[in-house]
Amino acid sequence: MNNDIAFSPSGGVVTVFEDVSERSEAGLDDSEIIGMLFDRDENGLAAVKNKYGGYCSAIARNILENAQDTEECVNDTYMRVWETIPPEKPRALSAFLAKITRNIAIDRYRREHMQKRGGDETALIFEELEECVSDGSSVEASAERHEMIAAVNRFLGRLPAKSRVMFVSRYCYCESIRSIALRFGTSENSVSVCLNRTRAKLRDFMKKEGYEL
Numbered sequence: 001m002n003n004d005i006a007f008s009p010s011g012g013v014v015t016v017f018e019d020v021s022e023r024s025e026a027g028l029d030d031s032e033i034i035g036m037l038f039d040r041d042e043n044g045l046a047a048v049k050n051k052y053g054g055y056c057s058a059i060a061r062n063i064l065e066n067a068q069d070t071e072e073c074v075n076d077t078y079m080r081v082w083e084t085i086p087p088e089k090p091r092a093l094s095a096f097l098a099k100i101t102r103n104i105a106i107d108r109y110r111r112e113h114m115q116k117r118g119g120d121e122t123a124l125i126f127e128e129l130e131e132c133v134s135d136g137s138s139v140e141a142s143a144e145r146h147e148m149i150a151a152v153n154r155f156l157g158r159l160p161a162k163s164r165v166m167f168v169s170r171y172c173y174c175e176s177i178r179s180i181a182l183r184f185g186t187s188e189n190s191v192s193v194c195l196n197r198t199r200a201k202l203r204d205f206m207k208k209e210g211y212e213l
Helices: 015-022 030-038 040-066 065-084 093-112 121-132 139-143 145-158 162-172 177-184 186-209
Strands: none
Touching: 030 040, 030 093, 040 065, 040 093, 065 093, 121 162, 145 162, 145 186, 162 177, 162 186, 177 186
């Protein structure tokens, strides 16, 4: 699975996460924070930490399952934000931070687990999704990456809200089955069944779109 298959926001796909983070800080709104970053005002970075620190930590912790690695990952996220804004001007700051944090965490996870496969939650998540979205390291695969992301987002946009949020929670935010079940007030088996069915539908959809899996 490629890091860039991040299920970028489309049709409210990550609204459930954005709402939680938006309510976490009653101070500056995102446009003000981004403006401060464009002005190279370090208070803007402090505002990011205050408003989204817990949000980024939760994403990193789901993947890395280690307190020290999580802290270092989130610190790297802040550095990356400072380096990329400007020139980047994200439309949704929470989604922008989620993508950066997730990619940094996955890179760190892969570096530390190169010699082994399986045995933990993150490896299981990768294995589950590889049956639907293949990893490609060739130039041709890289050239098709944006089209693949767009195809996945089209698929997600057609799902019922509950199935969509469960899928994104699992495969974008790397939440455990148990965590998703608790949030939805349902059984772990029900979540697993829903995810299995959604993966099967995604696999069929991607084949119809012309992707070889």
